[in-house]
Amino acid sequence: MEVVKVCCLKHIYPDKTEVSLCGLDFVVQKGQRVVVLGANGSGKTTLLSHVLGLLCPVEGQVEVVGKQPYKQFNEVRKHLGVVFQNVDEQIIGPTVYDDIAFTAKNDKMPKDEISERVNAIAKTLKIESLLEKIPHYLSGGQKKKVALAGAMVTDPDILILDEPFDSLDPRSKWEMVDYLNQLNQEKNTSLIITTHDINVVPKIADVVYVIDKGVFKTKGNPEEVFSQIEILKEANLEAPLLTDLFARLRNKGYDLNVPISVEDAEREILKVLQGQ
Numbered sequence: 001m002e003v004v005k006v007c008c009l010k011h012i013y014p015d016k017t018e019v020s021l022c023g024l025d026f027v028v029q030k031g032q033r034v035v036v037l038g039a040n041g042s043g044k045t046t047l048l049s050h051v052l053g054l055l056c057p058v059e060g061q062v063e064v065v066g067k068q069p070y071k072q073f074n075e076v077r078k079h080l081g082v083v084f085q086n087v088d089e090q091i092i093g094p095t096v097y098d099d100i101a102f103t104a105k106n107d108k109m110p111k112d113e114i115s116e117r118v119n120a121i122a123k124t125l126k127i128e129s130l131l132e133k134i135p136h137y138l139s140g141g142q143k144k145k146v147a148l149a150g151a152m153v154t155d156p157d158i159l160i161l162d163e164p165f166d167s168l169d170p171r172s173k174w175e176m177v178d179y180l181n182q183l184n185q186e187k188n189t190s191l192i193i194t195t196h197d198i199n200v201v202p203k204i205a206d207v208v209y210v211i212d213k214g215v216f217k218t219k220g221n222p223e224e225v226f227s228q229i230e231i232l233k234e235a236n237l238e239a240p241l242l243t244d245l246f247a248r249l250r251n252k253g254y255d256l257n258v259p260i261s262v263e264d265a266e267r268e269i270l271k272v273l274q275g276q
């Protein structure tokens, strides 16, 4: 079932900057993990803002759960959780607890249930010790985790994350990846993630879209997309080191599949070494 569809969208910002998001239709199926890869200014945040109903398209079609997010904002927003790129913009509670609980309180969820949910999410994200703190004084990475906890508290069907791994240290980043995958598995939550961090992609994406100056250049699973090194380069993205290295070796005549993880690479190298 399609939960998000964006077709040849055109947006004009108040200063007349035009962004069109064309090329391929952007489609997210229920329970899919979709990553949008693009360089600075390629249109990722513009895309997400339309899906969230924060911007009104001049041309084109945006549908979320079969509705138009800008026109049917409240109906659409109850299906969505969001972590903005600049998390400071979404901090509203005086304490971390209040901040995480905000949407649940707004939805009139019973107090006990809110407390149960906030504590459970805080435990999973290892931020229990922060619950009484003032959110503005947290580090950038801690704020990201708090924002994610707040986005998750009402169990949204679709979670939208704009550069969620920025400002996270490696351990926090992989913990966040594990948490998002667990959420996707257990609750079938659809994920829409923008990032420039190409190394995360194989671990978190079913489908990858590459966007370059407002044009969706290609889509596919990580193997398919990473094997299109020229398209990545044109879009000002670096192919993962392993992909690049193995593509070079293939060009030299070695019979190797291009890996998307260190584990795949190890298997491929052992295959060649053991065949000697």
Ligand SMILES: Nc1ncnc2c1ncn2[C@@H]1O[C@H](COP(=O)(O)OP(=O)(O)OP(=O)(O)O)[C@@H](O)[C@H]1O
Binding pocket: 013, 014, 015, 017, 019, 038, 039, 040, 041, 042, 043, 044, 045, 046, 047, 085
């Ligand atoms: N509020 C705005 N007013 C005018 N132009 C804008 C505004 N927001 C974005 N733009 C322009 O729209 C284009 C797409 O920007 P967008 O923020 O969607 O890119 P992005 O892929 O999210 O970039 P980044 O990775 O740097 O966050 C850019 O040329 C940008 O300058």
